[in-house]
Amino acid sequence: MKQIIAENGIRFFQIPAKQFKTVSIRVALYRPLCKEEAAKNALITRLLKSGTVDFPTPLALNRALDELYGATLTTGIIKRGEVSAVSFGINCIKDAFAAEAGVVQAAIRLLCQVISDPVTEDNGFSKEFFERERENLKMKIQNRVNDKKTYATERCYEEMCKNEPFGVYQYGQVEDLKGLDPQSLYEHYQEILKSPMDVFVCGDADMEEIIPLFAHFKPSGTIPKTSLITEAKEVKRVTEELDVNQGKLSLGFRTGIGADDKLFPALTLYNSILGSGVHSKLFRNVREKLSLCYYAYSRLERFKGTMMISSGIEFDKFKDAYDEILFQTEEMKQGNISDEEISSARFSLTNQLKAMADTPSALLDYAMIQALMKDMTDPDETIKALGSVTKEQIIEVANLVTLDTVYFLKNKGGEQK
Amino acid sequence: MKQIHCKQLNETLFHHTHKSGLEIYVLPKIGYSKSYAIFATKYGSADARFCNPHTGKTIEVPDGVAHFLEHKMFEQPDGSDAFAEFSKTGADANAFTSFLTTAYLFSCTNGFYENLRHLLSFVQTPHFTEENVAKEQGIIGQEIRMYEDDPGWRSYFNVIEAMYHHNTVRRDIAGTVESIAKITPELLYDCYNTFYHPSNMILFCTGDVDPEKVISTAEKQISPKFEDLGEITRYPAEEPEEIFQKEKVQTMSVAQPLFYVGIKSKPETDVFRQDLLYSVLMEAVLGKSSALYQELYSQGLITPSFGTEVTCEKEYAHLILGGSAPDPRKTAKALETGLQKIRQTGVSQEDFSRAKKVVLGDIIRLFNSVEQISNNFINALFRGASLFDAPELLSGITLEDCNEAAKQLFREEKMVLSVISQ
DSSP: OEEEEOTTSOEEEEEOOTTSSEEEEEEEEEEEOOHHHHHHHHHHHHHGGGOBSSSOSHHHHHHHHHHTTSOEEEEEEEEETTEEEEEEEEEEEOGGGSSSSOHHHHHHHHHHHHHHOBOEETTEEOHHHHHHHHHHHHHHHHGGGGSHHHHHHHHHHHHHTTTSGGGSOTTOOHHHHHTOOHHHHHHHHHHHTTSOEEEEEESSOOHHHHGGGGTTOOOOSOOOOOOOOOOOSSOEEEEEEESOSSEEEEEEEEOSOOTTSTTHHHHHHHHHHHHSSTTSHIIIIIIIITOOOSOEEEEEETTTTEEEEEEEEOGGGHHHHHHHHHHHHHHHHHTOOOHHHHHHHHHHHHHHHHHGGGOHHHHHHHHHHHHTSSSOOOHHHHHHHHHHOOHHHHHHHHTTOEEEEEEEEEEGGGOOO | OEEEEETTTTEEEEEEEOTTSOEEEEEEOTTOSOEEEEEEESOOTTOOEEEETTTTEEEEOOTTHHHHHHHHTTBOTTSOBTHHHHHTTTOEEEEEEOSSOEEEEEEESSOHHHHHHHHHHHHTOOOOOHHHHHHHHHHHHHHHHHHHTOHHHHHHHHHHHHHOSSOGGGSOSSOOHHHHTTOOHHHHHHHHHHHOSGGGEEEEEEESOOHHHHHHHHHHHSOTTOOOOOOOEEOOOOOOSSOSOSEEEEEOSOSSOEEEEEEEEOOOSOHHHHHHHHHHHHHHHHSTTSHHHHHHHHTTSSOTTOEEEEEEOSSOEEEEEEEEOSOHHHHHHHHHHHHHHHHHHOOOHHHHHHHHHHHHHHHHHHTTOHHHHHHHHHHHHHTTOOGGGHHHHHHHOOHHHHHHHHHHHOOGGGEEEEEEEO
8 A cells, every 4th residue: 555645735545456347435534523523524424415516416416427337426424433534435447447438537526526516505505405414314313223233332332432432423413413504514514624634545546647636625633533441440231122122232341452552463363262253252152152142243443442242142141141251251361262263363364354455445444444543554564463462462451351331232121022 | 168258347257067067167356365165056045845856755844944054054073163174274254045045155365275175075064963953043043033123124025025925035034933943954954955966056266266276176076976966846836926915014113114115027038137127227217316216315205225126036026125214105105106107208318328337337346346246146147147148238238128128017016015114
C-alpha cells in the first residue's frame, strides 16, 4: 500500500491490486463519535445519495450510475473505536470490460459530486429529500431490534460503555432526529467537509488522474482519539426481555490493550484461540462438546480495547453456557493452552491476512484500520509479529482481560416456547 | 482435459470428467493468494422423496435431513472432526445446504493439494452413529432457534410456503426440532449412498490453482469403490400452477413490518437463460433507476432495504421482492398495480438497454471473488449450463423477450404476500 499526501492535506492510500476486474474507492471524513452528531451525520450520508447538482433527483443519479454498468455507490457511518468515519464509496468495473472509455473516471467524478455538490434549496438541503430520508433513518434506527443477534451485542456495548462515547449508536437515536431541519443540517454538513479526510483506492487506477478530482476539498484538524479503559472494576449484569425463541448471551470484556500496544499481536492470538474459528475453545467446548449452541465466538474491538463473546442458547441453559465460557477464559489465564491450539490460531490468522489480498473490501477495511494507527503496518509485518508472540505473552494478556458486562436477552416471562 | 476461454470475461476454465462420473472444473485466477475448492452434490432439502438405486427402496425423508447429513459429514471414524486437519495449516473450511445443493468447501493460502486430498477424503467417508446423531440434535436445535428469531429468514420461507402447495422447495432446510428428532444413522446412510456418488457431484477449484495438479490429485483420491450408479430417481411432488395462499402473516418482535411479494412462475426449457431474462426484466422494472422504484420510494412505500431476487431452477421458478415497509399491504397493492401497468405499456428501450448493462456489470464483478465464481458456476452447471455462456446469452435477449416475459409474470393471481409484523 502506498501513501500520498496531497497539497490540500488529503491522505491517499493506493492499493494497486491489478488482478481485480473493478476499481473501488472509499472516502472517509473523520468525526468524533458522540450523541450530538450521530443522527445528523447518518442523515447527511443518506441525503447526499438523493441527488447532485448535475443529477438532481434519485432517478437521475441512479440512471447515471447504472449507465456505468451498475456502479455501486455506498454511503454510511463506519464506527472505529470512538471515531465516526462518515464514509462514501464507489465500485466500478474497469474500462477494459466496458464498451466505452472513461467509465472509472466518470464514476469517481460522480462520487466526488455526491460528497460535495448536493441539491440545495433555500440555503439548505432539499426539504422533500430531507423529510423522506429522516423518515427512512428513523425506521432504520427502530429496526435495530429486528436482528436479535446484532442487537444483543450492541446492547451489551451500550450498557458497558454507557458513560463513554463508544456506547453511542453510530446512526443516532430517534429523539435526536426530531429537532433537525434542512438548513442547520446543511450547516453541520459544511463542517463535516472540513474534517480530516482519507481516500482509499483499490484496483488498477491512475492516481495522477484521481488526486486532482479531490483538489477542491479543504480538510483540517486531527482524527479524534479513543479513550481506553483498561480494567473493569465490577461486573454489570443486564437482562432484557423480548419476544424471542432463543436466548442471546453477550459478555463484554476490557482487554487493557489498545491497537498501538506492543501486546496487541498477542491479544489477537488470545482472541483467536479463545473464540475465533473452529479451532477455538468456545467452538470446541460450548458447541461441539456440550452441544449448548450453534454459534459461540469472541470478537475484538481493537481501538476501544474490548472483547465481546456472543452465543445463542436455550433460555434455561444460561448458567451452563455462562459457566463454560468463563471456565474457558480461566483456562487461558492458567495457561492451559496446547501448542496445537496456538499453532492453529497462528495459522488461521496468517491465512486470513494473506487471503485479504483477494477481496477489494477486505483490503479497504484493512487500509482504513491502518490509517487510524499510530504506526502503519502491512500484512507481512503483522504475520511476522504474530510469529514472535510467545505463550507467556498470551498468558500475560489473558490475565489482563477482565469481565465488564453480562447481557442476556431472553423471552418474556422466561418461558420456553 | 478441456480448456474453454471466455474472451469477454477474460477467464479460462479447465474441465475433466473422472471415470466415476465426477465432473472436475478448474478456473485459475492469476495474481490471487487464496486457493479455493468446493465439492458439491446435487442434493438438497427439496429432495424429499427418491429411490435408493442400490436397494430399490423408495424413501421419504423428514425435513432437515440433507442439512443434518452435512453437519455429520465432518465426523471422522476415529472420533476426530474433519475441521482439525484444516486447522493444522490455517485453512478456512465450511459447508452449506440449500434447496438443491449440499457443498463442502475450504480456502487456504498454503498446502492446497493436501487440503484438497483431505476434502475429497472426508466427504467420501461417512460415519453416522446413534451417539453422534444424538449429539448433533442439540447443536442443530440451536441453529433452528437462531433462524426462528430472524425475521428476514422467516419472511422468506413464508413467501415460498405461500406460493407452493406441495413442491418440496417449501420445506424447511434445517427442519424443525421435531422433524430432526426422527433422523437415524440408517436414514443418513440411505441419503448418502444415493446422492453422494461422484456421478452426482462436482469439484470446482479456483484461485491460485494448477489445473493438472488438481486433476491428478482428484484422480488419486476418488475411491474406486463407486460402482456405476445409473440414474437417481427423484420423485418431485405434483404442483398445480395456482398459488397456494394469497397471504401469510406471522407475528414477531420487529419494529417496522417486513414483507415479501412472491410471483410464482414455471421453469422453461432453458432455466439459465430464463434466469438472465428475468434478471434483466426486474432490473428494468424495479431497479433503482426505474420510474416505478423511485415512485414507490418517494411515497414511502419502499425503503432502501428493498430488493428483488430471481430464482429459475428446473424444479421451480419464482421472483421474490421486498424489504421493510410501514404498510406492507399498501406497498403490495402499489407493486401489483405498477407491475400490471408494465404488462400493458411494456418496458422502454432505454430502460431495457440500461438494465442489460447493469446485469452484465454484475456478472463481471462476481469474477473478483473465488466464492462467488464457485457458487455461481456450480449453480449453472447443476442446471446444465456454464457461467461462461452468460455474456452471450445476455446480449441475445431482446426487448420483445422482456415484454413477453412481463405479460406472463405480472399477473395478480400469481402474486402472494408474506408479512412479519409486531
